[in-house]
Amino acid sequence: MAEPQWAGNMPEDVDTDDCMTSYTHIYSPDLLKDQVAFITGGGSGIGLRVAEVLMRHGCDTVIASRNLERLTEAAKKLTAATGRHCLPLATDVRQPQTISAAVDETLKELGRIDILINNAAGNFLCPASSLSFNAFKTVLEIDTMGTFNTSKVVYEKWFKDHGGAIVNISATLGYRGQALQVHAGSAKAANDAMTKHLAVEWGPSGVRVNALAPGPISGTEGFRRLGGNTAQAMGAFSSIPLQRAGNKTEMAHGVLFLASRASSYVTGHIMVADGGSWLTSANDVSKLLGYWSDELKRDK
Ligand SMILES: CC/C=C\C/C=C\C/C=C\C/C=C\C/C=C\C/C=C\C=C\C(=O)SCCNC(=O)CCNC(=O)[C@H](O)C(C)(C)COP(=O)(O)OP(=O)(O)OC[C@H]1O[C@@H](n2cnc3c(N)ncnc32)[C@H](O)[C@@H]1OP(=O)(O)O
Numbered sequence: 001m002a003e004p005q006w007a008g009n010m011p012e013d014v015d016t017d018d019c020m021t022s023y024t025h026i027y028s029p030d031l032l033k034d035q036v037a038f039i040t041g042g043g044s045g046i047g048l049r050v051a052e053v054l055m056r057h058g059c060d061t062v063i064a065s066r067n068l069e070r071l072t073e074a075a076k077k078l079t080a081a082t083g084r085h086c087l088p089l090a091t092d093v094r095q096p097q098t099i100s101a102a103v104d105e106t107l108k109e110l111g112r113i114d115i116l117i118n119n120a121a122g123n124f125l126c127p128a129s130s131l132s133f134n135a136f137k138t139v140l141e142i143d144t145m146g147t148f149n150t151s152k153v154v155y156e157k158w159f160k161d162h163g164g165a166i167v168n169i170s171a172t173l174g175y176r177g178q179a180l181q182v183h184a185g186s187a188k189a190a191n192d193a194m195t196k197h198l199a200v201e202w203g204p205s206g207v208r209v210n211a212l213a214p215g216p217i218s219g220t221e222g223f224r225r226l227g228g229n230t231a232q233a234m235g236a237f238s239s240i241p242l243q244r245a246g247n248k249t250e251m252a253h254g255v256l257f258l259a260s261r262a263s264s265y266v267t268g269h270i271m272v273a274d275g276g277s278w279l280t281s282a283n284d285v286s287k288l289l290g291y292w293s294d295e296l297k298r299d300k
């Protein structure tokens with residue numbers, strides 16, 4: 001399907017886990033000068049682009065997840081593209097002791113933390129009736145426990161005394177009960193509630209807590225796993241008010257707003273950045289079940 005004519009308003013992006021070859025600032029390049037951001041899942045997809053855009057605004061970053069080899073590769077690319085420091089640290093957000101060690105290392109190496117981005121998550125299409133108890137638990141543990149664990153460690157070790165900004169990467173899945181997504185939809189709904197609870201409790205310490213809820217974002221693992229390529233090829237995105245998928249840089253710009261002084265009086269807010277998708281897109285159980293079972297057969 002042809003891109004709408006105003007698609008030229010989209011910021012630069014590349015579909016792979018590489019940095020952009022060019023970037024046009026829409027905010028002052030020193031908006032985050034000498035700040036430090038801790039980004040879970042920052043070695044791939046949306047998290048990697050968030051790291052790049054924050055670094056292009058003067059920030060140093062820590063990217064933390066399980067796969068240290070991929071993180072190390074990503075950190076090299078990020079530093080080469082932006083000239084800022086990026087520290088890759090092996091962490092499993094389900095294990096508080098690994099987060100604690102990573103936060104200690106961050107404070108030792110970079111001296112402060114101003115921004116926490118809870119982006120790590122796990123997801124796949126699966127109908128509730130086929131979802132094992134452990135599969136549901138695993139997604140809740142990564143998405144919800146992981147967000148609480150990381151927020152609590154960073155708060156106790158730094159934000160409690162210095163303030164800071166937390167941005168949780170959410171999703172709109174639970175708003176209408178998206179088919180084949182009871183695990184991720186439930187996890188992200190809990191995170192939206194957590195965003196408000198923590199905004200209330202930690203506001204007096206100077207901590208703002210907000211969330212960004214993306215729609216379908218091209219060039220990501222989420223898009224690939226949830227049938228984004230097939231949906232796009234079928235023309236399904238013409239039902240989205242803005243008529244297209246989003247890109248990773250658009251998500252990074254939303255995060256930059258929520259993480260920076262541009263939003264200094266905003267807390268407890270869930271900002272949907274989905275081109276209007278959840279309002280109008282089909283939530284067709286039988287079509288998605290068909291897609292899911294075709295994929296299962298293809299994988300066998
Ligand atoms: C034709 C199409 C028609 C219409 C389409 C219409 C609409 C769609 C349009 C567009 C969609 C486009 C975009 C999406 C829009 C919104 C997306 C919204 C949210 C996205 C959220 C995301 O989080 S995306 C992030 C994706 N990235 C990842 O998931 C990377 C990390 N993931 C992982 O590490 C693993 O996948 C994991 C989550 C399973 C965790 O790994 P691990 O801890 O190693 O766990 P395991 O031991 O492997 O597994 C634990 C249990 O889970 C079971 N399991 C694993 N995979 C599956 C699966 N695919 N299906 C079912 N069950 C699974 C596993 O078996 C274990 O359970 P047991 O009981 O066996 O122990």
Ligand SMILES: NC(=O)C1=CN([C@@H]2O[C@H](COP(=O)(O)OP(=O)(O)OC[C@H]3O[C@@H](n4cnc5c(N)ncnc54)[C@H](OP(=O)(O)O)[C@@H]3O)[C@@H](O)[C@H]2O)C=CC1
Nearest residue numbers: 041044045046065066067092093120121217220221222223
């Ligand atoms: N893509 C999309 O269209 C949408 C995405 N989202 C949200 O955006 C975020 C990024 O998704 P996307 O870029 O698509 O996917 P990715 O798979 O690229 O990102 C998920 C990241 O989480 C990390 N991760 C997974 N499990 C753990 C764990 N236990 N501990 C630490 N890190 C972990 C992964 O790294 P590693 O394997 O090294 O651990 C990976 O870098 C997620 O929060 C997702 O829910 C929301 C709506 C739509």
